[in-house]
Amino acid sequence: MTLDLARRRRARPAVLTLTLLALTPTGCGEDAPDQCPPEIEAGLVDLNAHPDGDGWAFTGTTEGGADRAGSPCGGAGVSDVVHRFVAPAAGGYKFSTADSPARWNTVIHFRPRCDQPSARLNCNNDSAYPPFSEQTLALAADEPVYVFVDGVTPTDVGRYTLTVTPR
Numbered sequence: 459m460t461l462d463l464a465r466r467r468r469a470r471p472a473v474l475t476l477t478l479l480a481l482t483p484t485g486c487g488e489d490a491p492d493q494c495p496p497e498i499e500a501g502l503v504d505l506n507a508h509p510d511g512d513g514w515a516f517t518g519t520t521e522g523g524a525d526r527a528g529s530p531c532g533g534a535g536v537s538d539v540v541h542r543f544v545a546p547a548a549g550g551y552k553f554s555t556a557d558s559p560a561r562w563n564t565v566i567h568f569r570p571r572c573d574q575p576s577a578r579l580n581c582n583n584d585s586a587y588p589p590f591s592e593q594t595l596a597l598a599a600d601e602p603v604y605v606f607v608d609g610v611t612p613t614d615v616g617r618y619t620l621t622v623t624p625r
């Protein structure tokens with residue numbers, strides 16, 4: 459009897475360990491860390507590092523860059539630049555290329571995570587001020603978004619300014 463109880467006490471921690479292992483996420487869920495593919499991480503622009511007035515603004519060029527992704531609005535086979543923005547507070551944020559220094563047909567498309575090619579929050583071509591692109595997203599506090607500045611056809615490349623304005 460005493461020996462049986464001792465065995466049961468020894469056995470209990472093993473059962474607990476197995477239960478905890480079964481509950482541990484395996485790394486594929488929503489909470490898994492976002493692993494940027496190397497081709498995106500290499501040229502990633504941190505938009506939050508470029509404050510401008512009430513928002514943020516970054517000027518760059520897509521010319522000579524890599525084609526990392528396309529979207530239903532265009533951009534497949536066209537060089538692009540990827541930007542990461544983390545919302546400092548919950549609210550709407552307008553992403554726009556309307557302040558670009560050169561006129562060319564931009565497309566912007568978004569991902570909630572940079573390691574999920576099929577996950578697109580939205581995309582835009584020519585909404586407010588053709589040939590520029592504009593899209594407002596509702597973001598939670600500390601929510602990241604990956605913004606691709608892209609072109610409609612392979613000749614649609616050049617200098618752009620991407621602005622982010624709280625709405």
Ligand SMILES: [Ca+2]
Pocket residue numbers: 525526527528533534535536537538608609
């Ligand atoms: Ca592209």
